[in-house]
Amino acid sequence: MASRPKPWHQLAHLKDELRTGELTLAEFAADLHEVALARGRHAIYEDPQRFFSLTYPTLPLRDLVKDVAERLAGKSNKAVRQLELTYGGGKTHTLITLYHLFGKEAQALPDVGAVRDFREHMGGGEFPKARVATLCFDKIDVEKGIAGVRAPDGEQRTLRHPWSVLAFQLAGADGLRSIHGEGKDEERETPPAEPLLAALLEAPNDQGLATLVLVDEVLTYARQRVAGSESWQGRIVDFFQYLVQAVIKVDRAAMVASLLASDPAAQAGSLGEALRANISQVFRRQHEEGIQPIEKEDVAEVLRRRFFDDLPDQESYRSHVIRIVGGLDRLEEDPARSRTEEESRFLASFPFHPDLTEVFYSRWTQIDGFQRTRGMLRTMAMALRDAEGWDPSPVVGPAALLTQDGTGTSAAMRELAGVVDAAATESTSQWSNLVEAELDKAQQVQQEVPILAEQREVEQAVITTFLHSQPIGGKANTSDLLRTIGSGVPDPIELDKGLRRWRDVSWFLDDADAADGEGGSKLPRSWRLGKRPNLRHMHDEARRERVTEDDVKSRLQVEIGKAKGELDGGARAAGADVHTLPGSPKDVGDDGAFRYVILGPQGVSDSGKPSPTACRYINETTGPNRPRVNRNAVVVAVPSRDGLANMEEAVRTLLAWEDVNRQLDNQSVDPLQGQRLRMQLTDARKRVPDAVRQGYATVVTVNEDNQIHAFKLAPSAGPLFPEIKNDQRSRIQETPVDAEALLPEGPYDLWREGEDAHFVKDLAGAFARDPRLPKFLTPKTILDTILQGVERGLLVARQARPDGSARTWWNCRVDQEATASQELEVVLPNKAELGDLPQELLAPEVLPDLWQGSKLPVASLASYFSGSHQAKIPQESYDDYLQVPKCPEQALLAATKAAVTQGNVWLVNGPTSMWKEEASADMLEGGELRPPPEPIPASELTEDALPGAWN
Numbered sequence: 001m002a003s004r005p006k007p008w009h010q011l012a013h014l015k016d017e018l019r020t021g022e023l024t025l026a027e028f029a030a031d032l033h034e035v036a037l038a039r040g041r042h043a044i045y046e047d048p049q050r051f052f053s054l055t056y057p058t059l060p061l062r063d064l065v066k067d068v069a070e071r072l073a074g075k076s077n078k079a080v081r082q083l084e085l086t087y088g089g090g091k092t093h094t095l096i097t098l099y100h101l102f103g104k105e106a107q108a109l110p111d112v113g114a115v116r117d118f119r120e121h122m123g124g125g126e127f128p129k130a131r132v133a134t135l136c137f138d139k140i141d142v143e144k145g146i147a148g149v150r151a152p153d154g155e156q157r158t159l160r161h162p163w164s165v166l167a168f169q170l171a172g173a174d175g176l177r178s179i180h181g182e183g184k185d186e187e188r189e190t191p192p193a194e195p196l197l198a199a200l201l202e203a204p205n206d207q208g209l210a211t212l213v214l215v216d217e218v219l220t221y222a223r224q225r226v227a228g229s230e231s232w233q234g235r236i237v238d239f240f241q242y243l244v245q246a247v248i249k250v251d252r253a254a255m256v257a258s259l260l261a262s263d264p265a266a267q268a269g270s271l272g273e274a275l276r277a278n279i280s281q282v283f284r285r286q287h288e289e290g291i292q293p294i295e296k297e298d299v300a301e302v303l304r305r306r307f308f309d310d311l312p313d314q315e316s317y318r319s320h321v322i323r324i325v326g327g328l329d330r331l332e333e334d335p336a337r338s339r340t341e342e343e344s345r346f347l348a349s350f351p352f353h354p355d356l357t358e359v360f361y362s363r364w365t366q367i368d369g370f371q372r373t374r375g376m377l378r379t380m381a382m383a384l385r386d387a388e389g390w391d392p393s394p395v396v397g398p399a400a401l402l403t404q405d406g407t408g409t410s411a412a413m414r415e416l417a418g419v420v421d422a423a424a425t426e427s428t429s430q431w432s433n434l435v436e437a438e439l440d441k442a443q444q445v446q447q448e449v450p451i452l453a454e455q456r457e458v459e460q461a462v463i464t465t466f467l468h469s470q471p472i473g474g475k476a477n478t479s480d481l482l483r484t485i486g487s488g489v490p491d492p493i494e495l496d497k498g499l500r501r502w503r504d505v506s507w508f509l510d511d512a513d514a515a516d517g518e519g520g521s522k523l524p525r526s527w528r529l530g531k532r533p534n535l536r537h538m539h540d541e542a543r544r545e546r547v548t549e550d551d552v553k554s555r556l557q558v559e560i561g562k563a564k565g566e567l568d569g570g571a572r573a574a575g576a577d578v579h580t581l582p583g584s585p586k587d588v589g590d591d592g593a594f595r596y597v598i599l600g601p602q603g604v605s606d607s608g609k610p611s612p613t614a615c616r617y618i619n620e621t622t623g624p625n626r627p628r629v630n631r632n633a634v635v636v637a638v639p640s641r642d643g644l645a646n647m648e649e650a651v652r653t654l655l656a657w658e659d660v661n662r663q664l665d666n667q668s669v670d671p672l673q674g675q676r677l678r679m680q681l682t683d684a685r686k687r688v689p690d691a692v693r694q695g696y697a698t699v700v701t702v703n704e705d706n707q708i709h710a711f712k713l714a715p716s717a718g719p720l721f722p723e724i725k726n727d728q729r730s731r732i733q734e735t736p737v738d739a740e741a742l743l744p745e746g747p748y749d750l751w752r753e754g755e756d757a758h759f760v761k762d763l764a765g766a767f768a769r770d771p772r773l774p775k776f777l778t779p780k781t782i783l784d785t786i787l788q789g790v791e792r793g794l795l796v797a798r799q800a801r802p803d804g805s806a807r808t809w810w811n812c813r814v815d816q817e818a819t820a821s822q823e824l825e826v827v828l829p830n831k832a833e834l835g836d837l838p839q840e841l842l843a844p845e846v847l848p849d850l851w852q853g854s855k856l857p858v859a860s861l862a863s864y865f866s867g868s869h870q871a872k873i874p875q876e877s878y879d880d881y882l883q884v885p886k887c888p889e890q891a892l893l894a895a896t897k898a899a900v901t902q903g904n905v906w907l908v909n910g911p912t913s914m915w916k917e918e919a920s921a922d923m924l925e926g927g928e929l930r931p932p933p934e935p936i937p938a939s940e941l942t943e944d945a946l947p948g949a950w951n
Contacts, residue, residue: 008395064871211254457488
C-alpha cells in the first residue's frame with residue numbers, strides 16, 4: 001500500500017480565533033446596519049483593518065468596485081447595480097466592502113492586500129469619497145421603524161419609512177424637510193417622487209461628496225408591510241421606481257441593491273413571489289448587468305482567508321498534491337480529467353478538496369435555507385474546529401464532517417441535515433438520524449475491512465453521498481465518490497470491497513442505484529441516499545419485528561425435509577434405509593438393515609459431544625427399556641451448533657425477503673427495485689439448501705469400542721451421505737470383504753471357541769450388532785461374502801431337511817431358494833460332513849491337489865475327503881492350503897458314478913473302460929478315473945484307416 005500523504009492540518013494552520021472559539025458562528029452573518037451604527041459589536045466587519053484582511057477581492061467584486069468608483073467620480077453611467085445572489089452568497093459582505101471603501105471620509109483605508117488589489121484594479125489613485133446611505137430593510141419594523149438612523153452631523157433618530165431613513169442619512173433634518181409636502185421636519189406617508197429624490201441625492205455635492213445608496217434585504221420588509229396593508233405594495237414599488245430614476249439622473253450618485261432576503265421564508269408564497277417579481281422588474285429596466293461577487297472558483301480562496309493563517313505559495317504544496325492525485329489515478333481506470341488538470345484543481349483549492357467545495361456551491365445553493373458563502377463558512381468553521389486535532393486526510397474533505405470517536409454526527413453535519421429537513425415539505429424523517437444510521441453501517445464495514453478504518457473511507461462515502469443527494473433527486477456518480485473519498489491513497493481493491501459491502505448493508509441507499517452492481521463485482525454507477533427505506537432496510541425491519549423464532553423453526557423443518565439431494569443423495573441407491581426427521585427412535589427399525597437417520601435441530605451436536613437426542617436413536621427403539629440391538633447399523637447426521645445458527649440465519653433471511661415481497665405485492669414498485677427484490681429472493685432461496693447442507697456437519701455413531709462418538713466432517717459442497725460414507729471414522733463398507741476375513745483366523749473374530757457353525761442370518765447380522773465390525777450398507781453385501789466363501793470352498797453351506805438329513809454346498813453356488821432360507825448355515829470345513837458332492841468337482845483341475853498326474857484312483861477319494869486332508873494350493877512364493885470337508889463313501893461313489901455318466905471323467909478298470917454311461921459298483925472298485933478321452937477325428941474311422949474293421 002502506498003504511504004499516506006501528511007494530514008492537511010500539518011501543512012495549513014487554522015487562525016487562532018477559530019481554534020479558540022473567539023470567532024463565533026454568528027459572525028459569519030454580516031450585518032450592514034451594525035457596521036453603519038459602528039457600535040463596536042462586530043469588529044470583524046466594523047474594523048476596516050480586520051475586515052479587509054479577511055476579504056478576498058474576487059474579479060467580479062473588483063469590477064464592481066471599479067464601476068462604482070467611476071460612477072461616484074462622475075465618469076460612468078452605470079448608476080444602478082443589483083447583486084444577483086442566492087442567500088448567503090456574499091451580498092452583504094459586498095455592500096460592507098463598498099461602505100468601507102467609499103465612506104469613512106475622515107479615516108484612511110488600511111494598507112492591506114485586498115485594498116491594494118481594489119485600488120490597482122481601478123487604475124490607482126484614491127477612492128472617491130461619498131456619503132453613504134444604508135437601507136437595511138430587515139431592520140425596519142413595520143410598526144416602530146428603525147432606531148439609530150444617523151444624520152451627517154451625528155444626530156440620531158427613529159424613523160418609520162425607508163424614504164425617511166434615506167433622506168435623514170443624506171441631509172439630516174433638511175433632508176426630511178426637502179421631501180415633506182409642507183416642508184416640515186417630519187416623515188411623510190407616501191414615497192416622494194423622482195424630482196424630490198434627485199434633489200436629495202445631490203445634497204452631498206455641497207460638501208464635495210458623491211452619493212452611494214446601499215440597499216439590503218428589501219423583501220423582508222416589503223412582505224411584512226404589504227401583508228398588513230395591500231396599498232403598500234404599490235407604495236414600495238413606486239418608491240424604488242422613483243429612486244432608481246433619481247439615481248440615474250444624478251451624475252455622482254450610485255445605488256447597489258440586494259433584493260433577496262436572507263430568510264427564504266420572506267419571499268415564500270404567492271405574495272412574496274409577486275413582490276420579488278415587481279421590484280426586480282423595476283431594477284431590470286434601469287440597472288446594468290447583475291453582479292455576482294463570488295463565483296465558484298473564488299470559494300476556496302474565500303475560505304482560506306477566513307480560516308487559515310497566510311499560506312505559502314501554491315508551489316510549496318505541489319509534491320503533496322502530486323501524491324494525492326497519483327493515488328486518485330489508481331482508483332479510476334479512465335479519469336475524466338487529465339492528471340495535469342487534476343493537480344491544478346487541487347493546488348487551486350488547497351487545503352480544501354475541490355470536489356467538496358464544488359458540491360456545496362453547485363448543489364447546496366439550490367436548497368432553500370442554505371446560504372451560499374455564509375453557509376459554507378458556517379459549515380467549514382464547525383468542521384475545521386473539530387477536525388483539526390484528528391483528521392488524517394491530506395485535504396479538508398468529507399472526513400472533516402465526521403466526529404472524532406465515530407459516535408453520532410458532528411455539529412456541522414447536524415446543521416447541514418437541519419437545512420435539508422427545513423426545506424423538505426413531505427417527509428418527517430430527520431436526516432441527522434438517517435445519516436447516523438448509515439455511519440453505523442459504515443463503521444461495521446470498516447471493522448470487516450480493517451484497512452479502511454484509519455482514513456474511514458466508508459464513513460466518508462456516507463457523508464459524500466449525503467452531500468451529493470441534495471437537493472432531492474441528486475446523486476453521486478461513482479467517479480465523484482471515489483475522487484472525493486480517495487485523497488488518502490486507499491488500496492483500490494479494499495476500497496472497492498468496502499463500498500460494495502456498504503451497498504449491501506445500507507438501509508437508505510436508493511435501490512435504483514444499488515441495483516446497478518447487484519450480485520456482481522462492479523460498483524453501482526451512482527449513489528443516492530434518500531429518506532425512503534430501501535429493500536435492505538425493509539428486510540432488516542422484517543427480520544427484527546415480524547419474523548419470529550417459531551417461524552424460523554417451523555420453516556427450517558420444512559427446508560430440511562426438502563433438502564433430499566443435499567442430505568441423503570445416493571443413500572437409498574446404496575442400500576441404506578433413510579429416515580429424515582423421524583418423530584422418535586421407534587420410527588427407526590432394528591432389523592439389521594443399515595439406518596441413515598437425519599435429525600432436526602433438536603439433535604444438534606458438536607465434535608466429541610453427541611447430544612442426548614442423537615444418542616437415543618442409537619441406544620433405544622420404543623423406549624429406554626427396549627434397547628437397540630443393531631446399534632452398529634445406525635448412523636445419525638445432525639447439525640453442528642455453528643451450522644444450525646447459519647441455517648436459522650439463512651431461513652430468517654428468506655422469510656424476511658418473503659415478507660418484503662408481500663408488503664410490496666399490491667404496491668407500485670419501481671422496475672429496478674422489483675428486479676432487485678426478485679434477485680434477493682432468488683439468492684435467499686438458493687442459500688437455504690446450501691446452508692442446510694453445510695449445517696449438517698456432525699456425524700453420530702458407535703465406534704470400535706462401542707462408545708457413541710460425534711465427529712465433524714470437513715467442509716464440502718457435495719451431497720452429505722457420500723461424505724459420511726467415505727469418512728473412515730464412519731466405518732462404512734460398501735463392497736464385499738474377502739471371504740477369508742470371515743474365517744476364525746480372519747480379522748473379525750466371528751467364531752468363538754468351540755463353534756463350528758453359524759446360521760447365515762446370524763453371521764450377517766453380526767455386522768449390524770457388533771461395533772468391532774465394519775458397517776455394511778446392505779445385508780446382501782455380507783451374504784454375498786458368505787456365499788463367496790462357500791463357492792471358494794472356505795465354508796460349507798448346510799440346510800437341514802425335516803427328516804434330519806441335510807443339503808450341503810461346498811465349492812459351488814448355493815441355489816437361490818436355499819439362500820433365502822432362515823435355516824441356512826455355514827460350517828467350518830474341518831467340522832463339516834457333506835451330504836452330497838457335486839460331480840463336477842471330480843473333473844481334472846477343479847479341486848486342488850486331487851489329481852496326481854492323469855490318473856485318479858477311485859480309492860484315493862476316501863482319503864482326500866476324510867475330513868482331515870488339507871489340499872495344497874501352490875502360490876507364486878508360498879503354498880496355501882484348503883481344508884477339505886469330510887464326505888461319506890456313499891456320497892463319494894454317487895458323485896463318481898455321476899461324473900462318469902456325465903462324461904466329466906473316464907473310468908478305466910483293467911481292459912474295461914466306461915465314459916458317459918452308468919458305471920456299476922464293481923467297475924468303481926479298483927478303478928481309476930482319467931480325464932475324458934480325446935475325441936476321434938472322423939478321418940481315422942474310414943475304411944482306409946481301419947481296413948480290418950470294415951470287413
